[in-house]
Amino acid sequence: MPPTTPSPVPADAAPQVPRPVDFPLSPATTSAAIWDGVARRAADWLEARGLPARDAVLLLPFAQHLQPARLAWMKLSRWQPRIETTRSLASALGPAALSQPLQLTGDAAIDALAARTLLRGQTWAEALREEDPRAHAAAVERLVEAAHALAASAALRAPDRRAEFWDQGRQLLAAQSGVGHLERALLAVALEWAASDPRAPATDGLFALRPSAWLHLQCGGPDLLADALLASAEAAGIPCLRLSADLPLDEVFAGGAPHGRLEQAVCEDFEDLAQCSAAAVLDHLQAGRVPVALIAQDRVLLRRVRALLERQGLGIKDETGWTLATTAPAAQLMAMLRAARREAGVDDWLAWLKTPLAASLREVGGSGALSALEAKCRQRGWSSPLAVRVERLPAASARVWERAQQALAPLQHRGAQPLERWLRTLKEVLEQLGADEQLKRQPAGGPQVLDTLWLSKSPWPGSAHEAVLQDAQLSASEFVAWVSDTLEAGQYQPPLEGGLQVMITPLARTLLRPFGAVVLPGADAATLGPVPPGPVLIGDRLARELGLPTVEDKRQALAWQFAQLMRAPALTLLRRGHLGSEPLAASPLLDRLDLALQAGGHGSLPHWTDPRVDESVPAAHAGRASACAEGRLPSAMSASAVESLRQCPYQFFARVLLGLRESSELEVQADKRDYGTWLHAVLHQFHDERVRGVDPELGDDARLERASQDQMRELGLSPAEFLPYSASFARFAPAYLAWLAEREAEGERFAQGEVERRVRPWVGIEPALEDLVLLGRLDRVDAAADGRVLIDYKTGSVKGLKDKVADPLEDTQLTVYAVLMGAGDAVAPDARSAHPMTLPSESDAAVNSLSREAGEGRGEGGSSRTSRSPMLRAQYLALDDSKGIAAIEHEDVATTATIMLDGLRADLMAIHAGDPLPALGEGLACEYCEMRGLCRRDDWEGAAP
Template sequence: MPANALQSPPTSMTWMTPPPPSATTSPTVPPAPAAPIAPIDFPLDAAHGGGALWDRVAGRAADWLESRHLPARDAVLLLPFAQHLAPARRAWMALSRWQPRIETTHSLASALGPSALAQAQQLTGDAAIDALAARALLRGQSWARQLLDDDPRTHDAAVQRLVEAAHALARAAALRDPARRSEFWDQGRQILAGQSGVGHLERALLAVALEWAAADPRAPATDGLFSLRPSAWIHLRCGGPDPLADALLDSAEAAGIPCLRLSADLPLDHVFDGGGGLTGRVEQAVCDDFEDLAQCSAASVLDHLLAGRAPVALIAQDRVLLRRVRALLERQGLGIQDETGWTLATTAPAAQLMALLRATRRDATVDDCLAWMKTPLAASLRDRGGSAALSALEARCRQRGWSAPQAVRVDKLLPGSARLWEAAQEALAPLRDARGAQALEAWLTLLRDMLKQLGADDQLDRQPAGGPQVLDALWLRRSPWPGSAHEAVLKEAQLTASEFVAWVSDTLEAAQYVPPLQGGLQIMITPLARTMLRPFGAIVLPGADAATLGPVPPGPVLIGDSLARQLGLPTVEDKRLALSWQFAQLLRAPAVTLLRRGHLGSEPLAASPLLDRLDLAMQAAGQGALPHWTDPRLTQAVPAAHTRRASAHAPGRLPATLSASAVESLRQCPYQFFARVVLGLRESNELEVQADKRDYGTWLHAVLHQFHQERAGAAGSSLDDEARLQRAAQDQMRELGLSPAEFLPYSASFARFAPAYLDWLAGREAEGQRYDRGELERRVQPWAGIEPALEDLALLGRIDRVDEGMDGHLLIDYKTGSVKGLKDKVAEPLEDTQLTVYAVLMGAGEGQGGGSAAGGAGGGEARRLRAQYLALDDAKGPTEIEHDHVEDTAATMLDGLRADLMAIHGGDALPALGEGVACEYCEMRGLCRRDDWEGAAP
């Protein structure tokens, strides 16, 4: 690229879009006169519909050659698409005459020889590779280096825009006559030099794109067409102008070669002006929503097939909708060919590889690692750990709340899970521990070695739906040609780990996977443009609404519509006109079904403007409005079956142990107790990356326990209480694997909490209260020797803290919730389950049950037992909320709990109550089908 490609660096680094011309400075442009309607060579009538049109094309071209005494075997017939070659050749064979060479411009150019290989710094057409080359290209521009330093994200966007513009300019230049291509580049330079105003960065990038594309000395393969000298050129136009074919025929005519230009285009607004009418059946359907549209589309396809109209073209106008339609059709075992293909990144092998790469990032979470370890690429690791190792590992991580890999404690894992985790971390280490920027080739070598070590390369290769294509797209099992642009980029591009992962993602997004046809062809999924002039039995177009059929893809961001018009690139208006020509060709098919949604959410959704134009053209020609599609689906009346309130029975199936939360569950909703305790169902904890209030509560409990344990055993220590509390905070942060950065808000709260807590502690100790034990595990059998059915049933729990006072023991449960909620709980003592159960665990109510306690407080005369919640994060400092007369409450609760458990043991129902706040957040709501009960509240 010439060194003076940029006249001056931009004065602004802001990503800006040039404003539209001001009305005060632009001259008033009179409206352009209406373009004359070109003659229609192949009108819309019975003689030019479906396969008959190719007979007319062949006859018309043969007659023209014969009338001019031109040898047909030396002539060339150019068609729009490769899919047109077979029907055109069949039509010529039916004439029993010499056949011309029937090709497309690209198939003919390919037959003349391969395209030249892109060398270093030349455009390859591979967006991901060219983006890396563009980065290197911009490093030679001082303003681009400054942009990279100031705003890396804007720099990355600039690189993408640069590649996009360079590709568009290179494609446009390749469509020109080689003898006039230099004029195209000179014209582009003149236009850019004449621009002024804002948008300095955009103009600079576009200048680089233009010079990059212009500096490529390779001649496109299609340039060889201009040196051919057939007896005649014949070109069939369909779907709008073909710039390459037009340039080729213009050059041939200038050289004296006879040329015939045929057009199969149908102007949508005047499609019936020749007196013809619809050659087939065209219907429209308005559906209620997305699912209704998908089902109606599938039903329409099946209806056409049952009527013998095969193959059916299913137009890929809305890819999301089409995935659903295809899923419905695949259930019928039909032969489906997809010409559009899928983005390679959406295939299972690509998703598995990206899961592996996400697990290698230095900021990867445990969720990322588990997601990869569940894929086929980690099968060898799972075999090493054992069949149940992965599920046990995930369960332990969720139980412990380990969200970062650094937090995982191998010594706390089961042996199989520990082997699996260590093997996985060892496998990830080469990529994860790589430092700094490396050549792309070095990253690919690391990835290739990792896959080979895991046996994952064979796993990918064995997956037919995209596995081999993933390996090829990423250069993992092939090498670029020596001296090629791909080889240069792989060797020279320096990427960090995150940039390498982004490059892999971009490469997979840019590549396509076309699934093979299974069975005989019945349905062809294809874009609208590829349906033109093809012998389909019927065409189904889902998504004929204003949001889907009408908008056209924008051009390159750096090349606005006005600039595109000056450069001769397709404008938005050109694309809309081409879309209307493509849509009009549907009318040649024997049957067409156009389906759309009437609403998008709560908003009405209009029909496509193309549909409106067709409707107006039909009415103007006296053919009436578009008929409505008749739904072939059978309607079946299904009587409403209301769901009764859920209920269960568990005779003789009492649990072996009950915790405070289990007792609370029984009191709140018997069916919830059945699901949680009897069935043992649990909702898996989320592995949250960001620390939340639950993490804060767990950490604060651990901090206070360590503080008091060390304080109780630190007689004579010089460390003061505040320093000991701060040390405990740091120790527990490391123990729980909490990130200091993510935990910063809670650390700030702790800075306010610590002195307030120490003040509260000093006050209580001045009153004679002393810390006795913490995290006390207790287990009692309150009905041992009293109720045979409950003989072995135990209550168990862990008490946060037990203090020793002048008059007895004080049970303390730490809370980080609101003080008001705790006060409301103890206001009705019988509603407070937690402290009541803790009192039972410490021996309260034994006179009622006569049971035994394990891990008791010791012998001696009975002393008073108190229990309280200690709200730790109240703005006023630690606040005590006492449960008065907790021993009396414990005795009452034991009586009631005994009666409830005996009723369950005897087979009484455990109904779902469906009431109260507990029901709103119950994880068993889907099991009891609360929302489906007869008369259920919304």
């Protein structure tokens, strides 16, 4: 016979309290005037029953209501009752009991660590942690969320009905069946965890009080704790009075027309909505409606509105506060912890070194040391700290880098250790750097960050916080995640500067507060209407049966709160009509309000009059950008500089003459560029060792493999992240060695790699250009029977390289490299046969030796004026094409070099003479040019949008 499914115990019956005294909407019950009515009716009720007011208690919904209520009682010149909220009264009765080890603390970050300990003994939880750590972390988060919700709901019950609540939860959980075994297991743990707490909530002391009468003002929907308290008092014979200020939204205007200013507006987009919101606030202030409540529905929008209002020097108070993690001190601390991770990149280190917490390290290097360090890392592409070569850094930058690594070394502990030890280490690192004082001096949350992370305070002995700090074992990454979660849970409220004019507050806190006006931006279906979901483990049906707030309960509470805005002297509702390209409907609450107006015969919602002043600004299209550099020429040009001049003169002006550069990103993840840099270095080491006869017993394949490993370490590349490129190299190596064998069989030999060359092409030819140097680094020069072969490594496709040399005059790189090797004639009427002059460099001896082997006659000092260069060929060598290694020849590169020198000389002389350098705005060179913003390409008249 199947087991009988237990019937769910019905939810708590509604407490039997007297029918409330209502305060319908009227000029006498506005937010400012309602407190006089509350005080008068409560005083009359107490007097009529002969109850001493000084022994009575009046409970209010929020702490913000205490001051206006007390001021209203003072006007009556009568004894005041004790005016409190349930929370403030419970706090006045005595401190809450400290949570003991493994008991709920209400601190999500601390309770998450305690939940991990609770689950450690569960077989299914351990299996989940081993199989999917992320799913285990999510399960812990959901467990804490559900336990907090259940504990909060239980605290709203009368003490004698709390056991019934836990039994009801167990019965409902046992009755569930079907899928979701993990969810039910987690919910069972959450239920028992919350139920096992022997501490009575602080509010239980309210049920033992025996005042002469209980008075309760309800606003914003039912208050379960106050209702339970009044029901218990009624049963004990204590007189109770409930006053209700709730307004039914659908009937809010049944008693008459709106007494205040009510208006709405539909804005075009996000920026228009922000500007209209700021304009509405300023309009109310100019009309004398002070203070103005600005409802916080969309935090991103509110940040923009606040920025607009702060420009006007207004006194703004933000009751919603900011997440502590978004404050500057918290961001600086997280930057330091991210840099301390073993997987951190150089970008992470530079981000931390720029913060105030690293000020003492910057002082070690002096002014400019950090900038030089960053420039060197970006120039070299050092994305990983392992790739940074201290010996190649300037002395001051090297000191900064070494001291920074020493400072964070204690935070790079391998393995897990107690949270308390992590915090102690963090505190010591901050003290060593002087960063703790830096945090204390930052008023925008610095002391609060130290306090929240237990760096400036200690937990009570024997408390749950102390137990978690001592027992929780965290790895380095888990510790950083815990700090981040703790800062996310913290709140920071900036202090008010000047007199209060604007109050940023959530909708729930506007109830019955005497604001001069209310502005609600975001009255659309996407912002005003959706309610936050409940705990993931507690579905809506189970929440209803347990008496927890359901989605429908939250929607009704939102409607109660929205209806209270009708008590304000002025209400401005603003929303967007579109979200991107999609139309955005008004909030359902706005529709209900409009229907309530029409049902009362008061028409539709009036439209807001925009107070902004329209000003017509004539469109001013920008012409094609152009620059003039008369008499100004660069002292040196590389192949890329020559390419810029040929592609776009204005690009040349910005890049070369102005020296503007876009900072390259330091990506930790290896990419194609890293592969190309590494492969160039591998091939250079391989050929250099072969030429010098290093370890002659090594075969070519072993030598190439050793070079690959050496350069991976030299460049600080992670073998795991470089794995895809290592696999490509495994296919490349035998193909390259086979190609190399063919070349050497044809009589070509590697002569030199990474050859740095500098030449002055127009010495004795053009006085204005005599000092201009062409320079570059050549990947490789081979010696052949008929001369020299200039080779440039490429990791692009063969097709792309063939397209590049299809028209030799369009290929700048190999042409310039050929000039660097002595090819090409500078055209001048009196020096037709003159050759470029080679400047002395480290590679001169080797190149001259190579030239002699190829039969070239050269003069003293590298000057090639006595004879013409031997035959020079130039090739691109495609290294990673799927079809194998391929050499793409630039035909007759010497002729191309002569023509290029002609054209380059003419262009440079034109610049010297003052000819304009226009922006061409054509082709791919313009599409991907980083100077596009400087020449305003998109603003040119007739430019495509």
